[in-house]
Amino acid sequence: PPQTSNQQTNNSPVPQILLLFYSPTPLPLLLSLLHQLAEKIEVVGALSIKTRRLLKGHGNKVLCMDWCKDKRRLVSSSQDGKVIVWDGFTLNKEHGVTLPCTWVMACAYAPSGCAVACGGLDNKCSVIPLSLDKTENLAAKKKPVAMHTNYVSGCTFTNSDMQILTSSGDGSCALWDVESGQLLQSFHGHTADVLSLDLAPSETGNTFVSGGCDKKSCVWDMRSGQNIQSFESHESDVNCVKYYPSGDAFASASDDATCRFYDLRADREVAVYQKDSIIFGASTVDFSLSGRLLFAGYNDYTINVWDVLKGTRVSVLFGHENRVSRVRVSPDGTALCSASWDNTLRIWA
Incomplete structure (x- = not known):
């Protein structure tokens, strides 16, 4: 602080403190929605995903x-x-x-x-x-x-x-x-049933994310047991949470018929995947290996494929005869498996 006239002066200099804030992403980008930043990116081409295997036995x-x-x-x-x-x-x-x-x-x-x-x-x-x-x-x-x-x-x-x-x-x-x-x-930290969890994809990952009936998604530190981030933008139960392949973000699926995308570095929701014609709850989500596609299973028996960056739906997969309970992309990214209340599993590619 500058010295006033009644302050006693001495020869020692006033210490100067400089605070440096570092953000890996420019602040204007953090405050934008994903689809706004992806306007100039090419759209995903037509997908030709079909059922290649039908697993019956349950x-x-x-x-x-x-x-x-x-x-x-x-x-x-x-x-x-x-x-x-x-x-x-x-x-x-x-x-x-x-x-x-x-x-x-x-x-x-x-x-x-x-x-x-x-x-x-x-x-x-x-x-x-x-x-x-x-x-x-x-x-x-x-x-x-x-x-x-x-x-x-x-x-x-x-x-x-x-x-x-x-x-x-x-x-x-x-x-x-x-x-x-x-x-x-x-x-x-959850105040109701926890319905889903997913481990961070890093080899040394010490965090995981959970979602539950309190409409919340929580990120946890496995070493301390502390809840380090929470997100509460859904309007109903969070049925599934899944990390983005890089580990810097995650998606959630909810009974409110939406899927949402949260950036952990920005500490906020950056995308919502929804359409007026989708009125049934989303039960499960998973990302393609590159992270460009989001596969979401719904209670209307369909799997919707979303463009993660643009927020648009690029395909709908039909075949199940009851609600889709789980979708999981294979470790090499070449196939998708879905489980359903119709007693079957389907492998899509």
Whole structure:
């Protein structure tokens, strides 16, 4: 501060403090919507995506599915109480496990491909080691790892087979040690059922995002258990959250019939994917490998394909005969698998 006449002066200089603010993205860009910045980018050409495989074998609604890292196998779980491991090329069922409860709402493949995890209305998340012996009774080797006080809605392995993340209807998420079943970290911040979670794609990723019935999406630090960012622009339940391939953003799907795109660096929503003709809730989302396309499954039995940058719909995929519960792009980006309440899974390419 400048010295006034009544202040005593001395020979020491007044210290000057310079504050430097660094933003990787210019501020005007952060305050714009994505489609405004993408006006001069070429539109996505016509897509020729068709059903290439139809996977039949479940006796009730297929609630979840996940790809193996080998890009060939996948696991699905159903209201019939079964978990099935499929070969996506030959359609062979490699493993089938019947669980003691119906509504197996979550399933995930381990990074090594040597185990799958599943959970649902039994409030537990169990890990099942897969064996080369097709005749072995896998149900007997099932190991309970996580225990919640309400249903398990989602599960995913971290970057190894040794830890697993779960989300639950008890309003919490949790990180567990697979070997001991010990709770390593719990995440509290949602005020209603947590319906979905997704791990940041980075190899050293220490964050994940969750969405729930409180209309909120929350970003969490796995080491501290702290909620580091929250977004509340949906008008109904957030059914699914999925990170953008770069890890700098994520998309959400909601019962309000919209999908939304949030930039984590800008700390705000930058795009909404909606049309007046879409009146049914969105249940699930996933990105193409490049991040240019967003695949969204809806309760009107369709999968809409959105141009992430321009915010326009580029295609609609028809084929399922009931609501689409899950869409997942294969690890190499060459195919899309969808699970549905019509008891089937479809592989599109």
